[in-house]
Amino acid sequence: MSVITAVDTFDIRFPTSLELDGSDAMNPDPDYSAAYLVIRTDAGDGHEGHGFVFTIGRGNEVEAVAIQALRHHILGRNVEELLGDMGGTWKLLVHDSQLRWLGPEKGVMHMAIGAVVNALWDLKAKRAGLPLWELLSRMSPEEIVALVDFRYLSDALTPEDALGIVRTAEPGRAARRAALLAEGYPAYTTTPGWLGYSDDKLVRLAKEAVADGFGQIKLKVGASLEDDIRRVRTARDAVGPDIKIAVDANQRWDVQEAIDWMAHLAPYDIAWIEEPTSPDDVLGHAAIARGVAPIPVATGEHVQNRVMFKQMLQAGSLQVLQLDAARVAGVNENIAILLLAAKFGVRVCPHAGGVGLCEAVQHLSMFDFVAVSADKNGRMIEFVDHLHEHFVTPVDVHDGSYWPPSAPGAGSEMVGGTLAGYSFPDGPVWAAGSPPLTPRQ
Amino acid sequence: MSVITAVDTFDIRFPTSLELDGSDAMNPDPDYSAAYLVIRTDAGDGHEGHGFVFTIGRGNEVEAVAIQALRHHILGRNVEELLGDMGGTWKLLVHDSQLRWLGPEKGVMHMAIGAVVNALWDLKAKRAGLPLWELLSRMSPEEIVALVDFRYLSDALTPEDALGIVRTAEPGRAARRAALLAEGYPAYTTTPGWLGYSDDKLVRLAKEAVADGFGQIKLKVGASLEDDIRRVRTARDAVGPDIKIAVDANQRWDVQEAIDWMAHLAPYDIAWIEEPTSPDDVLGHAAIARGVAPIPVATGEHVQNRVMFKQMLQAGSLQVLQLDAARVAGVNENIAILLLAAKFGVRVCPHAGGVGLCEAVQHLSMFDFVAVSADKNGRMIEFVDHLHEHFVTPVDVHDGSYWPPSAPGAGSEMVGGTLAGYSFPDGPVWAAGSPPLTPRQ
Numbered sequence: 084m085s086v087i088t089a090v091d092t093f094d095i096r097f098p099t100s101l102e103l104d105g106s107d108a109m110n111p112d113p114d115y116s117a118a119y120l121v122i123r124t125d126a127g128d129g130h131e132g133h134g135f136v137f138t139i140g141r142g143n144e145v146e147a148v149a150i151q152a153l154r155h156h157i158l159g160r161n162v163e164e165l166l167g168d169m170g171g172t173w174k175l176l177v178h179d180s181q182l183r184w185l186g187p188e189k190g191v192m193h194m195a196i197g198a199v200v201n202a203l204w205d206l207k208a209k210r211a212g213l214p215l216w217e218l219l220s221r222m223s224p225e226e227i228v229a230l231v232d233f234r235y236l237s238d239a240l241t242p243e244d245a246l247g248i249v250r251t252a253e254p255g256r257a258a259r260r261a262a263l264l265a266e267g268y269p270a271y272t273t274t275p276g277w278l279g280y281s282d283d284k285l286v287r288l289a290k291e292a293v294a295d296g297f298g299q300i301k302l303k304v305g306a307s308l309e310d311d312i313r314r315v316r317t318a319r320d321a322v323g324p325d326i327k328i329a330v331d332a333n334q335r336w337d338v339q340e341a342i343d344w345m346a347h348l349a350p351y352d353i354a355w356i357e358e359p360t361s362p363d364d365v366l367g368h369a370a371i372a373r374g375v376a377p378i379p380v381a382t383g384e385h386v387q388n389r390v391m392f393k394q395m396l397q398a399g400s401l402q403v404l405q406l407d408a409a410r411v412a413g414v415n416e417n418i419a420i421l422l423l424a425a426k427f428g429v430r431v432c433p434h435a436g437g438v439g440l441c442e443a444v445q446h447l448s449m450f451d452f453v454a455v456s457a458d459k460n461g462r463m464i465e466f467v468d469h470l471h472e473h474f475v476t477p478v479d480v481h482d483g484s485y486w487p488p489s490a491p492g493a494g495s496e497m498v499g500g501t502l503a504g505y506s507f508p509d510g511p512v513w514a515a516g517s518p519p520l521t522p523r524q
Numbered sequence: 525m526s527v528i529t530a531v532d533t534f535d536i537r538f539p540t541s542l543e544l545d546g547s548d549a550m551n552p553d554p555d556y557s558a559a560y561l562v563i564r565t566d567a568g569d570g571h572e573g574h575g576f577v578f579t580i581g582r583g584n585e586v587e588a589v590a591i592q593a594l595r596h597h598i599l600g601r602n603v604e605e606l607l608g609d610m611g612g613t614w615k616l617l618v619h620d621s622q623l624r625w626l627g628p629e630k631g632v633m634h635m636a637i638g639a640v641v642n643a644l645w646d647l648k649a650k651r652a653g654l655p656l657w658e659l660l661s662r663m664s665p666e667e668i669v670a671l672v673d674f675r676y677l678s679d680a681l682t683p684e685d686a687l688g689i690v691r692t693a694e695p696g697r698a699a700r701r702a703a704l705l706a707e708g709y710p711a712y713t714t715t716p717g718w719l720g721y722s723d724d725k726l727v728r729l730a731k732e733a734v735a736d737g738f739g740q741i742k743l744k745v746g747a748s749l750e751d752d753i754r755r756v757r758t759a760r761d762a763v764g765p766d767i768k769i770a771v772d773a774n775q776r777w778d779v780q781e782a783i784d785w786m787a788h789l790a791p792y793d794i795a796w797i798e799e800p801t802s803p804d805d806v807l808g809h810a811a812i813a814r815g816v817a818p819i820p821v822a823t824g825e826h827v828q829n830r831v832m833f834k835q836m837l838q839a840g841s842l843q844v845l846q847l848d849a850a851r852v853a854g855v856n857e858n859i860a861i862l863l864l865a866a867k868f869g870v871r872v873c874p875h876a877g878g879v880g881l882c883e884a885v886q887h888l889s890m891f892d893f894v895a896v897s898a899d900k901n902g903r904m905i906e907f908v909d910h911l912h913e914h915f916v917t918p919v920d921v922h923d924g925s926y927w928p929p930s931a932p933g934a935g936s937e938m939v940g941g942t943l944a945g946y947s948f949p950d951g952p953v954w955a956a957g958s959p960p961l962t963p964r965q
Contacts, residue, residue: 139621141593367679385628390808
């Protein structure tokens with residue numbers, strides 16, 4: 084047996100606001116950041132568990148403190164016990180009777196739990212010598228269902244429902260694993276569409292995206308209707324009729340405003356409208372979905388937990404479910420969400436980009452394809468070609484697809500130099516004379 | 525003009541878990557705590573703004589750091605500008621483009637914003653020489669409506685709707701103020717009903733509550749159906765048929781479980797079922813409300829923001845709205861919630877107890893009666909007789925009512941000795957040899 088000997092946290096920030104990368108209608112100047120942790124053991128096998136919460140700058144220190152507040156649950160604990168019952172470990176963290184008050188199951192504390200859970204999965208996958216998607220895909224249906232906490236889900240998904248879904252997919256696992264290795268998993272790109280980019284840069288990057296094999300691009304909208312119409316038309320002219328164009332309002336609108344605005348963009352054949360309003364507004368999204376049909380509504384990167392996704396599926400609030408690797412409480416809760424989506428027959432197109440989200444979330448989509456939904460029609464993972472060099476096993480995206488990682492782990496490990504160089508506020512990138520924290524404020 | 529010269533934070537914890545005060549089905553061992561701040565200025569008038577987030581122990585340090593993450597928005601700023609446009613100040617804090625990622629508008633960060641907003645209101649009321657409820661009740665309808673951010677609300681409540689509600693109430697303000705001073709505002713008590721209490725203690729405290737003039741008591745339920753039936757019956761026998769008995773499950777159940785459980789308690793004439801399931805489950809609460817009717821469903825102490833309350837009102841999820849002074853983003857957002865409740869004709873019975881929640885929330889109910897809903901029929905504020913001695917202006921509750929505070933401010937200021945004595949982990953109460961942090965874990 085071995086025990087967890089250290090849970091170290093890091094406040095890592097990249098000065099991305101200097102380039103307007105990642106700018107949208109609600110986030111004009113993000114400094115992409117990660118509240119990061121490393122779990123160490125005394126096993127002597129060299130394996131560590133790495134995990135993180137993605138943030139966009141200020142407040143990253145709050146997430147780091149939130150991770151520290153969870154340390155007492157795992158520090159000094161038996162590694163094999165924690166990793167051997169990941170469903171139980173998840174409940175240990177989520178149901179802390181005092182920390183629960185700070186959510187419950189939402190926001191800073193829930194994201195911190197996600198980072199810890201994901202770091203434990205990273206450690207478990209490294210110990211197994213498998214990439215996370217393979218580790219999950221080799222579990223029995225009973226083991227998979229045991230990872231999920233069905234509290235608050237049973238009116239939409241019971242353990243028996245979940246077991247039925249995973250069992251139905253079981254016979255085809257080997258064939259779909261082979262297809263995944265041969266074909267990859269579809270990707271789309273947001274790289275051309277940031278709001279801060281000029282029309283020329285938009286056109287150039289959109290054409291590059293098509294040349295790179297992507298079948299869909301995404302544009303940020305919501306700040307100016309006139310600009311949006313021009314930019315969507317410009318992009319449509321640049322890519323032609325066969326490439327899908329999705330738009331993303333980043334929560335900018337109220338319900339009727341979303342419906343009215345989208346009527347102006349509809350002529351340009353919109354693949355989906357993403358985050359039209361508050362991520363909390365289940366009923367508002369449902370009203371928007373009715374109002375903009377047949378354009379699908381997509382949301383999820385800010386949806387706080389499985390209870391909200393459950394309702395969005397029940398109410399018809401979304402037609403594209405965008406799960407996020409670092410918003411909910413980690414791999415376990417995302418498996419609950421994948422099972423909910425499968426139950427309701429809704430396609431999952433994960434949110435990615437940011438810092439390490441591509442590296443992390445690909446494992447979930449690939450696992451879903453092999454062992455849960457058994458489907459990749461109309462499904463794709465977001466891709467932004469940004470900051471991958473900071474990861475030990477960066478994503479392999481080419482020919483418009485993610486290609487399955489083979490390295491053991493969950494993809495969440497940053498290179499050592501990044502942890503040192505981008506530490507805030509004392510790393511060399513942020514030290515005196517370097518980029519200010521908030522260059523535009 | 526004057527400027528804000530300091531925003532000091534404190535981690536204050538009370539070792540309440542040693543007494544089982546506050547124990548319920550989800551919170552077996554709370555250490556009631558406050559992440560607390562004091563705003564100081566250079567005005568030389570001696571006035572400070574005090575505010576807090578209530579928590580139940582672990583994680584209080586996370587809230588304190590979250591409050592610190594907001595300091596840059598107000599430190600060094602012109603006091604008169606900030607206090608003169610509290611609607612604008614609220615948006616400044618809530619719409620921070622980077623901090624917003626940590627919610628948005630929920631959990632640790634949103635509660636921290638609430639503490640800062642409430643501290644500014646405390647300062648504003650002290651400067652005006654008025655208790656907060658009086659300060660708010662003297663504002664013009666236009667000034668009141670300008671405090672509210674209508675983003676994400678306009679499908680249920682427009683600024684015009686809000687103005688209409690407040691204008692309708694305006695002519696009767698003076699008469700209702702007089703009534704409030706003469707009659708007080710109704711209270712109910714949760715003191716008898718904590719889950720950790722013996723039946724004998726329950727009976728004794730229930731009878732004391734009736735003798736003290738309370739017309740309603742509340743019992744915690746949800747851990748054991750057999751125990752709940754016995755405890756509710758015992759309480760009913762103790763207080764007789766004329767006293768209302770509400771029950772509170774503290775989010776323990778799934779949807780069908782709530783409906784089934786309540787069928788067993790219904791024979792004892794239940795005033796409401798509180799928090800039957802996840803506070804995030806708008807649709808679940810609506811299903812429960814249909815399933816347990818005519819017993820009303822009450823919720824709100826964990827409802828994260830105005831967008832969730834909006835939906836709960838739209839969907840018929842609650843018949844009793846329990847706003848909380850320290851969960852959402854402070855006075856401004858609670859005014860939005862009061863306006864929503866008035867629009868939908870739903871009664872508001874605030875959550876209180878904890879640390880300072882009674883002191884803070886009474887101002888909102890009294891303001892609501894004078895200037896918004898103009899109604900106190902069936903409305904009452906929760907009361908728990910606990911920890912009030914730590915406040916400079918503790919609530920005045922007698923004869924089953926809250927009596928309007930006359931001291932300037934928002935009621936949120938703790939006595940200096942408490943800030944020193946209960947600071948965690950270095951205050952004398954928590955220093956070596958004192959109560960351990962988590963006595964039961």
